[in-house]
Amino acid sequence: MKTHTFWLMGLPSSGKTTLASAVRDEFELTHLDSDEMRKFLTPSPMFAQGEREFVYRGIIYTCHQLNKNGINVIISATANLEKYRDLASEMLTNLKWIHIECPIEICEKRDDKKLYVKSREGLFTTVPIKIIGQNDEHISKHYKEVDVFEYPEKVDFSINTATLGLIESTNVLREYIKKILTVN
DSSP: OOOOEEEEEOSTTSSHHHHHHHHTTTTTOEEEEHHHHHHHHOSSOOOOHHHHHHHHHHHHHHHHHHHHTTOOEEEEOOOOSHHHHHHHHHHOSSEEEEEEEOOHHHHHHHOTTOHHHHHHTTSOSOOEEEOTTTSHHHHHHHOSOOEEOOOOSOOSEEEETTTSOHHHHHHHHHHHHHHHHHHO
């Protein structure tokens, strides 16, 4: 039987971890969360590019090893740059990219980790929230310096958590995962 990886990507506070947590037990998926991995790999995170790349390589390698041992995985991680997504696509078979779409204004309201606040205050300058051509005006009004979230061109599935509530979003994700796991 094939193993699968479902990678939930999107802006910080878009709902990735919440959705992954809501479905992981039902489908016996091992959940790799970038925030949890970061706490272990870099106990005092500064969200710098080198640090972020280190964490993504750790997530991808761990997932690869789990898949090799027959374990299905769900990942909740921003995956803000195409180079991270390319590396994952090269290393992982049966990888499904699920874009969790949500406008920055709503993500800011959901931000329980205060990444957006710290970024506005200039404490963190590498939070990946600038989607070129989509939220430029908002970023220039409210932020000094942030990193880019390269809008994904290749996705297998999308969920808009701004238009769907938590229960609806969870049900949509549940049905998608069920379809993939039962077909394969």
